[in-house]
Amino acid sequence: MNTESFSRSRHIAASADQIFALLSNPARHRETEPDDWVRDAIDTEPITEVGQIFGMNMYAEGAGGAYVIHNRVTVLEPGRSIGWEPGQYNDAGELECGGWRWRYDVADAADGGAEVTLHYDWSRVPEPVREYFGGMPIFGPEFLDKSLETLDRTISGVQEGVAAR
Numbered sequence: 226m227n228t229e230s231f232s233r234s235r236h237i238a239a240s241a242d243q244i245f246a247l248l249s250n251p252a253r254h255r256e257t258e259p260d261d262w263v264r265d266a267i268d269t270e271p272i273t274e275v276g277q278i279f280g281m282n283m284y285a286e287g288a289g290g291a292y293v294i295h296n297r298v299t300v301l302e303p304g305r306s307i308g309w310e311p312g313q314y315n316d317a318g319e320l321e322c323g324g325w326r327w328r329y330d331v332a333d334a335a336d337g338g339a340e341v342t343l344h345y346d347w348s349r350v351p352e353p354v355r356e357y358f359g360g361m362p363i364f365g366p367e368f369l370d371k372s373l374e375t376l377d378r379t380i381s382g383v384q385e386g387v388a389a390r
Contacts, residue, residue, distance in 0.1 A: 229361070230346035233369035239380040241331040241339040245304045247380065248329050251279040256379040259371035267293065275301050278320060279309075295320055299328075306330050308344070324350030325363070341376065343369045 237244060247253050251266035267280030277298045284291050293313070297320060300308035308328030312320045328344040345368075347361045355361050 229348035230344060231362075231366050231369070232342050232344045233366055233373060234340055234342040235370075235373035235377060236334060236338055237341050237373075237377045237380055238336075238338040240337070241333045242304050244329075244331050244339055244341060244376070244380060245307065247376070248307050248331075249273075249301075249303075251281065253379075254281060257372060257376045259368070259375045264291075272298055272301065272307060275299065277301075297322060299326060305332070310349075323354050324348075325361075341373060343373055345369060 248257065249272040250269075251272065252269040254266060255263045257263075262283055262285050264282040264284055267282060268278070270279070272279060275298050278295050279298075280293055280295045282291065283294050294311045295314060296309035296311050298307070298309050300306050306328065308326055310322040310324075310326045312322030315321050325345065325347040326349070328346070330342045330344070332340050334340050345362065345364060347363070350361055
């Protein structure tokens with residue numbers, strides 16, 4: 226059993242393409258998170274390639290309030306998989322990632338909906354970063370469940386013509 230990652234899945238009543246369109250749009254990432262820590266996108270262009278970097282404004286009391294995260298895309302299979310590793314730019318202008326990765330896998334289901342799996346992997350986190358955060362993982366499996374629930378509500382609201390939050 227891998228003790229440095231976990232995944233959660235949820236059936237969502239939307240096509241894989243509809244879900245992927247939301248996930249590949251940084252301007253809509255706030256609509257996928259259950260808490261208020263993801264704010265707005267700095268880079269609003271759709272995600273189109275591995276290696277692409279998109280910035281997000283974030284907020285967390287424990288991190289001193291407002292901060293910026295830049296995500297490097299690590300996986301991109303349009304309509305199927307998308308993933309990134311968060312990081313911050315150092316003084317030399319290089320992106321330094323913390324070692325954890327987020328990934329969504331989306332597959333059409335027979336009923337016209339889709340099965341969405343969210344993966345959280347912290348296996349690349351170096352020991353000094355683990356110590357800084359007081360150990361890993363930073364997020365528990367219940368956070369992934371809530372994220373998928375939020376994604377489901379967002380997609381359902383969009384399908385019903387309800388304005389997304």
